[in-house]
Amino acid sequence: MKLAKKEYLSLYETMVRIRTFEESGRRLMLEGKLGGFLHLYSGEEAIASGVCSELTDEDCICSTHRGHGHIIAKGGSIPKMMAELYGKDTGYSQGKSGSMHIADISIGIIGANGIVGACIPIANGVAFALRYKKKDAVAVAFFGDGSTNRGTFHEALNLASAWKLPVVFVCENNGFGMSTPPTRSTNNKNLSERAVAYNIPGVTVDGNDPVAVKEAFAKAVKRAKKGDGPSLVECLTWRHHGHYIGDPALYKDPKDQKKWLSEEVDPIPRFEARLQKEKIATAKELSAIKAKAEEEVQAAIEFAEASPDPEPETMFEHVYAD
Ligand SMILES: Cc1ncc(C[n+]2csc(CCOP(=O)(O)OP(=O)(O)O)c2C)c(N)n1
Numbered sequence: 460m461k462l463a464k465k466e467y468l469s470l471y472e473t474m475v476r477i478r479t480f481e482e483s484g485r486r487l488m489l490e491g492k493l494g495g496f497l498h499l500y501s502g503e504e505a506i507a508s509g510v511c512s513e514l515t516d517e518d519c520i521c522s523t524h525r526g527h528g529h530i531i532a533k534g535g536s537i538p539k540m541m542a543e544l545y546g547k548d549t550g551y552s553q554g555k556s557g558s559m560h561i562a563d564i565s566i567g568i569i570g571a572n573g574i575v576g577a578c579i580p581i582a583n584g585v586a587f588a589l590r591y592k593k594k595d596a597v598a599v600a601f602f603g604d605g606s607t608n609r610g611t612f613h614e615a616l617n618l619a620s621a622w623k624l625p626v627v628f629v630c631e632n633n634g635f636g637m638s639t640p641p642t643r644s645t646n647n648k649n650l651s652e653r654a655v656a657y658n659i660p661g662v663t664v665d666g667n668d669p670v671a672v673k674e675a676f677a678k679a680v681k682r683a684k685k686g687d688g689p690s691l692v693e694c695l696t697w698r699h700h701g702h703y704i705g706d707p708a709l710y711k712d713p714k715d716q717k718k719w720l721s722e723e724v725d726p727i728p729r730f731e732a733r734l735q736k737e738k739i740a741t742a743k744e745l746s747a748i749k750a751k752a753e754e755e756v757q758a759a760i761e762f763a764e765a766s767p768d769p770e771p772e773t774m775f776e777h778v779y780a781d
Pocket residue numbers: 524525573574575576602603604605606607633635636637702
């Protein structure tokens with residue numbers, strides 16, 4: 460897949476914005492400024508960037524507990540997400556949901572979700588609605604390797620195939636479901652093989668290469684929009700940190716950890732090297748993008764810190780529909 464310079468830089472910028480947000484979140488939590496749980500997306504940025512670069516505001520994504528990257532790549536607001544992590548009134552859910560329930564329906568972010576595998580059938584419902592409303596749009600479900608062992612995954616793939624729903628299933632295989640690698644929980648070499656059971660295409664791609672992800676995902680979108688039904692795209696990647704902040708990840712082999720965090724494998728330095736080698740961008744252009752992301756996240760932190768806490772009397776708002 461050959462892209463215009465603007466497109467390559469946009470993929471890079473999205474990855475950098477995600478990494479900057481995540482690493483700042485990590486620092487803030489370790490400093491005791493954020494509460495709750497944070498499941499970081501560092502290391503997996505190429506997937507959200509590649510996928511969301513093929514989507515418009517009409518297309519919808521259903522996300523997971525590890526959702527910040529998806530939200531940023533789909534155009535979500537970094538200040539509102541940061542304020543939500545701070546539990547502030549200006550956050551996406553007025554500070555009442557935290558990291559795992561962020562949604563922005565106006566731009567197709569149906570929601571992060573703390574229940575593993577729950578977003579997969581939800582994406583089917585969204586896809587059904589998009590088709591019913593005759594929209595030229597798709598629904599995307601992001602989920603981890605561990606989620607493919609849940610019944611929701613199998614039920615959703617079966618129904619999506621039977622009804623030829625315009626949905627794409629994106630499995631982010633980051634090597635672990637909490638501490639368990641897929642080799643200990645399934646007998647499939649590639650999780651994309653599971654698509655065979657539902658008679659839909661299944662591919663495994665390099666999930667640390669945003670262009671490879673974009674290319675595979677674009678094919679799946681084309682098929683979905685033509686009315687031919689869903690596809691399963693498995694993206695191989697690695698989460699840089701523990702399952703959540705606080706998990707020391709002692710179950711990781713240090714050799715694997717070193718390899719995946721190396722400049723040759725980490726999606727960001729790897730893409731930087733490619734962009735420079737292929738003379739698509741200079742080191743100066745790339746550092747300017749990094750500096751802009753730092754400024755953006757810093758401004759979001761200042762916005763969040765200056766924002767008010769929610770009023771106690773609003774505690775029961777948004778619990779039930781009026
Ligand atoms: C139904 C359900 N079971 C268990 C959990 C606890 N849990 C939270 S994340 C997680 C692992 C998910 O692994 P995976 O789907 O591979 O996603 P990853 O965390 O690797 O991104 C588990 C078991 C949960 N939140 N929901």
